[in-house]
Amino acid sequence: MKFILKRIFSPFLKKASSLYLRKPRNFSYNGISVMVMPSVFPPFMTHSTKILVDFITPIELSGKTFLELGCGCGIVSISAAKKGAIVTATDINETALTALEKNGGINDVKLDILYSDLFQNLHERYYDFIIINPPYYPRNPKSIGENAWFCGEDFNYFENLFLQLPQFTTLDNQIYMILSEDCALEKIEAIALKNGMVFNSILEKKVVGEKNYIFKIARL
């Protein structure tokens, strides 16, 4: 029953937030404010972005290289930069990237902001931390904004991600992904495993009846 309700509720959440996000909206969390543009992943009614901000808050990031892969509004990247990290924020949504240029300036942080489809434009780079809040509903995105939610009917986002991720995984770096019980966890873990990567759940947080997990991803 709970599963069925969630399947109904999540598309509703998406519709409700896209109506709300027809205009740019201000989002403030943990002392940081950003403008969220139409088509950019809305951190308002969802919990994952806030959980990630809370997650990185106690981590020592000073001088560490930090990649937010698929940065959306970029509040996670700005939070990391405020803590002294050397931050790269990427996305395939140009509107998100342009807005983040401004949001970074307003929050007085320096960010390396670049367009990259997954790791496509990040060759030969090393990151101490890689943080991913992925799209996970198995439908094909029909607009750039839908890439924030839909990973492709055949989980194409995850197939491509886990094909590329091993090249950016070392013995020392830390890779974290947030997922919810609302997604096909087993399927996503199986795609990772096929590419020699394993998930270890390091945080479980229930918000408004939905369990969210942060997984640490490492080589098998």
Ligand SMILES: C[S@@+](CC[C@H](N)C(=O)[O-])C[C@H]1O[C@@H](n2cnc3c(N)ncnc32)[C@H](O)[C@@H]1O
């Ligand atoms: C769920 S949103 C998370 C946004 C942000 N990290 C946050 O926590 O608020 C997923 C983000 O990944 C981006 N994305 C989707 N497919 C991508 C790809 N192939 N390469 C890079 N970014 C991608 C989307 O545009 C979106 O901004």
